[in-house]
Amino acid sequence: MDSNKTLTVTAEPYSFEFIPNQCALLIIDMQRDFLEPDGFGAMLGNDVGQLRRTLGPNQKLLAAWRTCGLQVIHTREGHRSDLSDLPLTKKIRGRGKMCIGDVGPMGRILVRGEPGHDIVPELYPLPGEPIIDKCGKGAFYATDLDAILTNYNIKQLIVTGVTTEVCVSTTVREANDRGYECLVLEDCVGSYFEKFQVAALDMIKAQGGIFGWVSQSDKVLDVLK
Numbered sequence: 001m002d003s004n005k006t007l008t009v010t011a012e013p014y015s016f017e018f019i020p021n022q023c024a025l026l027i028i029d030m031q032r033d034f035l036e037p038d039g040f041g042a043m044l045g046n047d048v049g050q051l052r053r054t055l056g057p058n059q060k061l062l063a064a065w066r067t068c069g070l071q072v073i074h075t076r077e078g079h080r081s082d083l084s085d086l087p088l089t090k091k092i093r094g095r096g097k098m099c100i101g102d103v104g105p106m107g108r109i110l111v112r113g114e115p116g117h118d119i120v121p122e123l124y125p126l127p128g129e130p131i132i133d134k135c136g137k138g139a140f141y142a143t144d145l146d147a148i149l150t151n152y153n154i155k156q157l158i159v160t161g162v163t164t165e166v167c168v169s170t171t172v173r174e175a176n177d178r179g180y181e182c183l184v185l186e187d188c189v190g191s192y193f194e195k196f197q198v199a200a201l202d203m204i205k206a207q208g209g210i211f212g213w214v215s216q217s218d219k220v221l222d223v224l225k
Contacts, residue, residue: 001068007223009183011215012205016183020224024071024154027058028139028161028168028189030123031076033116035162038105040116043098046192051162054190055122057217058160061188062123064224071152074125075132075139077167078110078117085135085142138170146178156181158220159212160188165200172204172211182212185220 003021033039035051042048065072079086083101091099100109106116112133125131132145139145149157157175159182161168168189172182184204191197205214 001224003068003070009213009215009223010219011183011213013209013213016181016213016215018156018158018181018183020068020070022153023156023158024073024149024152025062025065026139026157026159026161026171027062027072027074027123028159028171029075029077029163030054030058030120030161031078031116032106032118032120033104033110035120036106036116038116040098040100040104040109041192043104043109044094044096048192050192050194051190054160054162054188055120057185057187059122061160061185061217061220064221066126068224071154072125072129073132073145073148074119074123074129075134075145075161075167075171076112076117076119077134077137078112078114079135081108081111081113083111136170137167138174139167140171140174140178149180154180157183159184160217162190163196164189164191165193165196169200169204169211176211183220184212184214185217186214188217 006017006019009016034041102109107114130148132139132143134143157180175182201214204211
């Protein structure tokens with residue numbers, strides 16, 4: 001594959017064109033606390049199976065992307081151990097029995113350095129793949145993601161991860177405002193709620209792609225071959 005050659009992926013609302021060496025795979029928050037049965041997501045009463053269905057497609061895409069020598073970036077949502085970057089409104093919202101910072105089955109919930117905060121083994125970053133630790137929903141808020149993308153001359157993003165309507169959607173909107181073009185892969189993003197999954201993807205591709213494009217991972221794999 002010529003990484004300087006424009007590739008075309010079948011997508012909605014129309015084809016997505018990208019130059020591989022100017023495009024990064026951005027994998028959002030594929031963390032143990034969100035995807036594993038003992039994690040924070042399950043403790044809130046969610047069916048983690050709705051998110052775990054994205055593991056297989058993400059593994060295949062990540063392997064192909066790495067084989068092509070293209071840029072991969074991972075994100076994790078979590079907070080400093082002293083919780084100084086955790087707004088009280090976020091901590092108490094939902095009025096659950098367990099809150100961010102409390103001790104759960106995989107350590108303190110969504111605290112950096114704890115087992116539950118880390119990325120699932122199936123998609124674990126390789127040395128040299130940047131990990132963006134974020135305290136908000138969007139990957140650009142209070143992080144150096146924009147600086148990293150600029151330094152790598154990245155202009156386009158293929159976005160995967162969880163959850164579709166929260167951190168994925170927020171990041172895509174932030175990226176759009178900064179001039180990045182985003183392709184979201186439907187089978188590689190997941191929500192605990194099917195209706196939110198559908199609605200979030202519809203919003204991204206609405207009105208001629210107001211926030212970006214939507215496609216499937218096999219369409220990207222086809223052009224990478």
